[in-house]
Amino acid sequence: MSDVLSAPLVVEFPFTRSLGPVQSAFLTGLRERTVLGVRTEDGTVLVPPVEYDPVTANEIRDLVEVAPTGTVTTWAWNPSPGRDQPLPTPFAWVLVRLDGAGTALLHVLDAPGPDAVRTGMRVRIRWAATRTGAITDIACFEPYEGEPGHCEPAPHTGEFAEPVTGIVTPARLDYVHTPGRAQSAYIKALEERRTVGERCPACRKVYVPPRGACPTCGVATAEQVEVGPRGTVTTFCIVNIKAAHTANLDIEVPYVYA
Numbered sequence: 001m002s003d004v005l006s007a008p009l010v011v012e013f014p015f016t017r018s019l020g021p022v023q024s025a026f027l028t029g030l031r032e033r034t035v036l037g038v039r040t041e042d043g044t045v046l047v048p049p050v051e052y053d054p055v056t057a058n059e060i061r062d063l064v065e066v067a068p069t070g071t072v073t074t075w076a077w078n079p080s081p082g083r084d085q086p087l088p089t090p091f092a093w094v095l096v097r098l099d100g101a102g103t104a105l106l107h108v109l110d111a112p113g114p115d116a117v118r119t120g121m122r123v124r125i126r127w128a129a130t131r132t133g134a135i136t137d138i139a140c141f142e143p144y145e146g147e148p149g150h151c152e153p154a155p156h157t158g159e160f161a162e163p164v165t166g167i168v169t170p171a172r173l174d175y176v177h178t179p180g181r182a183q184s185a186y187i188k189a190l191e192e193r194r195t196v197g198e199r200c201p202a203c204r205k206v207y208v209p210p211r212g213a214c215p216t217c218g219v220a221t222a223e224q225v226e227v228g229p230r231g232t233v234t235t236f237c238i239v240n241i242k243a244a245h246t247a248n249l250d251i252e253v254p255y256v257y258a
């Protein structure tokens, strides 16, 4: 199968979003070492908070402060942390129900090994030294055998000085891509300045790039057909905004995708 190509492929982009009133209060609260939840119409406290009641779909704004201590409700050990994960050393992914909350928050637990973790164990927040208004303001959870925090959620206005109103979340997929037989042949032909598609044995359409099967007939394609190099524009759009973090930085806007 040496004729099938494979190569590392990284898909990466910054996801910029506005927060709205509830997420803004939650993340600004973390910056101030305050964990906020929201009370639903049936009295359940959701942490992290949401803007709409999951049962009635009504807007909810009844913010409350919960404790920085809680209980692990389930967990999974991660023996080999990946790039940009919250801790560089092996850790447990945990769901933690903070004291006063009715739901659990996904985060990580700093523990020496899986034998030191159990469902029902008591933990508390370890705050990051530098906090910006992000979920990473909670550096991690750590085992805690002290007194529970205030278990009765305290009403909170959600108002802070200099609230965080937007965040940029880097998204990254880092994997090895194998294009398969048909696309490997297509890519290898490009190296020789040829464009090769495949013809469907049923409907006789030629697909470029080839997918290995006809999406209309559902049958495998194998017959290679060289096309081009001339062609006809079938549709296009004009790009007016220069995207950051792309490999196309040397192309000045406006340009055309066709």
Ligand SMILES: [Zn+2]
Binding pocket: 200, 201, 202, 203, 204, 205, 214, 215, 216, 217, 218
């Ligand atoms: Zn077909």
